[in-house]
Amino acid sequence: MNKVDFLIVGSGIAGLSYALKLCEFYQKKNHHPKICLITKDEPFESNTRYAQGGIAAVIDADDSYEKHINDTLxxxxxxxxxxxxxLVVENGPERIRELINWGAQFDKSDDGDYKLAKEGGHSDHRILHFKDVTGQEIQRALLDTIKKYDNVEILQDYYAVDLITQHHLGEDVTRYRKDTQCYGVYALNKLSGEVETILSKVTLLATGGIGQVYNTTTNPSVATGDGIAMTYRAKGIVEHMEFVQFHPTALYERGNHGNAFLITEAMRGAGAILKNSKGEDFVKRYDKRGSLAPRDIVARAIDSEMKKEGKDHVWLDASGINEKELKSHFPSIYKKCFDKGIDITKDLIPVAPASHYLCGGIVVNTKAETSINNLLACGECTCTGLHGANRLASNSLLEAAVYAHEAFETSLQLIDKTTWAEDIPEWNKDGTSVPEEMVLISQSRSDLQRVMSNYVGIVRSDERLARAFKRTGLIYEETEELYKKTVISQPLCELRNMITITYLIIGGAKNRHENIGLHYSIDYE
Known part of the structure; x- marks a missing residue:
């Protein structure tokens, strides 16, 4: 049994920023609390790493908080x-200064000013970026900095299975109980195969998104909604799960399912235009802002156009962008496409929408507190209220940084009033055995992804949702039977979490009797 002061689940911008703030604060006091960060893969693998476009903030003198706030609304x-x-918009610039102080680099012009890009839905140029690998650069800087602190233990290949609450002490825990307490987590040590108990005074969930519940996603394989599912099982409050953002422009590759390569919205901000097979700038028929309309509008326009033409993709034309700028600003996209035989300086890029970002999640207040005591959360796994029905481009990294700070300040208030729980039982694996057929898990995962993509995607209907709910129910029953008799494994736990996520998305969609933002049903046209 491991006892720590602060436990962090997740190694993206949210979790690492929070950890660094704790380290800096306590170093000044010459105090070194035990901070443990667990990550189910290697620390560099997170949703943050794959954020291409950048981070939005009011930096330019001609911009204003009011404009950014209005664009977000x-x-x-x-x-x-x-x-x-x-809160997020006005605190954003200070949080970005902290990222810069931790070593994150953002592109500058020859005169030393930051190059600010413009993306869909923004009324001004306010996106700081590092070429087209901004998230990767931020992740690098944070990981490099965290290594300087000896009191931070990073447990790689540790998979959080469940939050520990009074439920594990034999008490009845409900969603209406106000004194539910988080004592830490049960975590699977993937190397030993044993489930370990990690007790903490304060626990932060920074577990990222849910993209893997769909057939095609821009998210990495680790994005299976673990934090949200764990919180829901622990009777925490989760909301707005119906608002799943599909990025309009993922690189289309025939026959490819799973992780899709993102073509950042910043490319459209630089002048690239979406076109149909006839070469028409078709998005303007749906919105006067054309290719730079908000993502929900652009994704639905592409979906509609593909169905009209009977095509699997549309085209992105970047040939109007200066070739030098195209290659310098978007080097990873240029290389990826070139390796696929596409020269983006003159060739059209085949693109299609892919699951990208969840606007709902674990409900937190402005202090990053969840409905479970001593459990904080920040980043994509949360529902802060910032995004509403659709996220404004490049507001996600900003939200994570701002809420990491709020979680840090809240933790300082909590830590001295909290101690470790007593008599927490070890994980019980009695009656389980190693599964003979892992194919059962992989097939159920594939079935689940297909159901979500076919029935609960960009466009929905009551009948589609009813079918999805029925089919998901069958997968749930089969998986729970398997779970009761099978030794814990990451694939099995991820499948269970993904089933919970699909249930929450479908349920939210069924209860949303209007077309708003990312939720669109043909029954409410």
Whole structure:
């Protein structure tokens, strides 16, 4: 049994920023609390790493908080929490200065000013970026900095299985109980195969998104909604799961399912235009902003155009962008496409929407507190109220950085009032055995992804949702039977979490009787 002061689940911008703030604060006091960060893969593998476009903030003198706030509200169909939007936008520049102090690099012009890009839904140029690998650069800087602190233990290949609450002490825990407490997590040590107990005074979930519940996603393989599913099982509050953002422009590769290569929205901000097979700038028929309309509008326009033409993709034309700028600003995209036989300086890029970002999740207040005591959360796994019905481009890294700071400040208030729980039982694996057929797990995962992509994608209907709910129910029953008799494994736990996520998405969609933001049903046209 491992006892730590602060436990962090997830190694992206949210978790690492939080850890660094704790380290810096306590170093000044010459105090070194035990900080443990667990990650189910290697620390560099997170949703943050794959963020291409950048991080939005009011940096330019001609820009304003009011404009950024309004852009965020418009993109979110005005069901955002305005207090949260104000909090994130106004605190954004300071959080970015911290990232820079930790070593993150952002592109500058020859005169030393930051190059600010413009993306869909933004009224001004306010996106800081490092070429087209901004997330990767931020991740690098944070990991390099965290290594300087000896009191941070990073447990690689540790998979969080469940949150520990009073439930594990034999008490009845419900969603309406106000004193539910998080004592830490049970975590699978993937190398030993044993489930270990990690007790903590304060636990932070920074587990990222849910993209893997769909057939095609821009998310890495680790994005299986673990933090959200664990919180829901622990009777925490989860909301707005129906708002799944599909990025309009993922590179289309025939026959490829699974992880899709993102073509950043910044390319459209630089002048690239979406076209159909006839070469028409078709998005303008759906919105006067054309290719730079918010993502929900552009994704639905592409979906509609593909169905009209009977095609699997549309085209992105970047030939109007200066060749030098194209190669210098988007080097990873240029190389990826060139390796596929596409010269983006003159050839059209085949693109199609792919699952990208979840706007709902674990409900947190402005202090990053969940409905479970001593359990904090930040990043994509949360529902802060910032995004409303649709996320404005490049607001995600910003939200993670701002809420990591709020979680840090909250933790300082919690830590001295909390101690470790007593009498927590070890993980019980009695009656389980190693599964003879892992194919059962992989087939169920594939079936689940297919159901979600076919029935709960960009466009939905009551009948599609009903079918999805019925088919998901069958997969759930089969998986629970397998779980009861099988030794814990990451694939099995991920499947269970993905089933929970699909249930929450479908349930949210069934209860949303209007077309707003990312939720669109043909029954409410």
């Amino acid at each position: 418009v993109a979110g169909s005005h069901i955002n929490n305005e207090e949260v939007v104000k």
